[in-house]
Amino acid sequence: MIDPVTRIEGHAKITLKLNDSGNVVDAMFHVTQFRGFEKLCEGRPMTEMPSLMARTCGICPVSHLTASAKACDALLAVKIPQTAADLRRLMNLAQTVQSHALSFFHLSSPDLLMGFDADPVQRNLFGVFKQEPQLARDGIRLRQIGQTIIQILGGKKIHPAWAVPGGVNRPLSAEDRDKMLAMLPEALEIGQRTLQWYKRIAAHFTAEARTFANFPTLFMGLVTETGGLEHYDGNLRVVDSKGEILVDQFPPERYLELISEAVEPFSFMKFPYYKSLGYPQGIYRVGPLARLNLIDHCGTPIADQEWAEFREIQRGTVLSSFHYHHARLIEIIFGIEMMERILRDPNILDTKVRARARPNRNEGVGVAEAPRGTLIHHYRIDDNGLMVWANLIIATGHNNLAMNRGILQAAQHFVEADRISEGALNRVEAVIRCYDPCLSCATHALGQMPLKIELVNPTGEVVHAIQRN
């Protein structure tokens, strides 16, 4: 019986398949945009890649800048100066803070503040501002602080041309360091205030927590040498749903030994899977929830305390994707604490911030943790340093299998046999929002994604349709 649905903002849509008894038996999340960076880079100098590849995404351009610069470091075969690595780490954390702020405040807080059944006309940041001005102001300010740190380091907030093969293009001045340090206490205050607020209201969403992609999967992400939370460097770790470590300290440049990608006819976004479990059993998740599930500690005092409490939610690993929100807020606090630590180190002002070399290898891989998860850039160049091939595995892509299954789970719980209520519609969307709806890397579909779902019977007759307005 099949094929409900239509479009979400023109960039993504959902099909819910029904069986003869009217139960939802399958869900398909169609990602409808295709960009082609893996091909369009061909023939261009590798030195252009950090700036070009950053254009994959305007929400997390620094992740692409970082992964790309690291892939280029590998092509040069250099070890970049420690200060350059610290500066890149700093910018990457600033971006994690601003991007998590966008996801939590601008996009998800309307649901959390007003409830999933609230009037859709009010369900946006401006509606939040009317009802809880402090929450909206906090979100705008926290995002602004992250963006401003990126601007101070790289000259602009979005698409800074700053990380380059071999390091970064200019050292940090004491004056700029102090400007950044001055903003951090306010950021930490907002982060902590918001986390406490979230913990209070989360109790109202037990049905959602139970059904928003709440199932066992593997989790993958980078960790430090001691198993701590890592966003810039480190090695890969994979844990199962019980928290057992399957793979540890795995060199990320060998990612192809761990994961493969499948193509489905209904989406421009590919479906990576954990190779040894096969497809689609090799379902895994990345991003804040995964990272907090697979580490042994965060590595900063306040975040560590919050992390310990977070892991109490469930034995083994925290399985419901609803808890991505909680994980994101802890990572905001971690990012702020870690930025302060980096900036307090006097070596951050060292002026050696770039290793210079010609390309010395024809193949290089760069991996970093983007706000939404592990990001892989893999390049091949010819002997003149011109790009001949690229493979990108985008953070959101890793979660593709889990998003599809999560939509199915929520639809089975909230969608009645032949009717979809507005609240059910919003909950199905909200599952995607948990993963952080910036599909812009792999596609589009920012934030509050309005969609229409039609339930159609076997003869093609519309049984029920619902859409916003």
Next chain:
Amino acid sequence: MTAPAKSAAIVKIATVWLDGCSGCHMSFLDMDQRLLDLAPLIDLVYSPLVDIKNFPDSVDVTLVEGSVSTNEEIEKIRKIRKHTKILIALGDCAVTGNVPAMRNPFGVAAVFDRAYRENAQLQQQNPATKLPILLDRVRPVHEVVKVDVFLPGCPPPADAIHYVVAELLAGRTPNPGSVTRFGL
């Protein structure tokens, strides 16, 4: 900005996202606290940021990010033009085609081959079920519909976006050349 008198009619604004990276929308959000100052003067009637599905019948100002890259985007931008008084090409992808148009010399088939055959290990195929059809040639917005204001930049800085919106709210014609440029 100089705010129009309180009695001034609320201006209906839309933002649209075609084939771009969302960076222009992020730059729009980088207006930060000024967004809240604008809130009483404008009504954001359609945008990825709000929960409204259909493009309204009559919109005063529409900011369009991204190039036109699929058959569906052609239909969409035509519909938007029909219902918009002032259409702004927001950012270099909308203005010139920019990065999305870099696929033009290769052709759709080669670009698909790289992604879905060469760089995939299982079920290699070109996805085509319920998906838009990619155009042979990515185009800037003005090749498809009339554009009233060009606001270049990658992305245009938040100050430039604020300047243009504020000028339009004040009933003046903005001159974006003074606040931004290509590739900025």
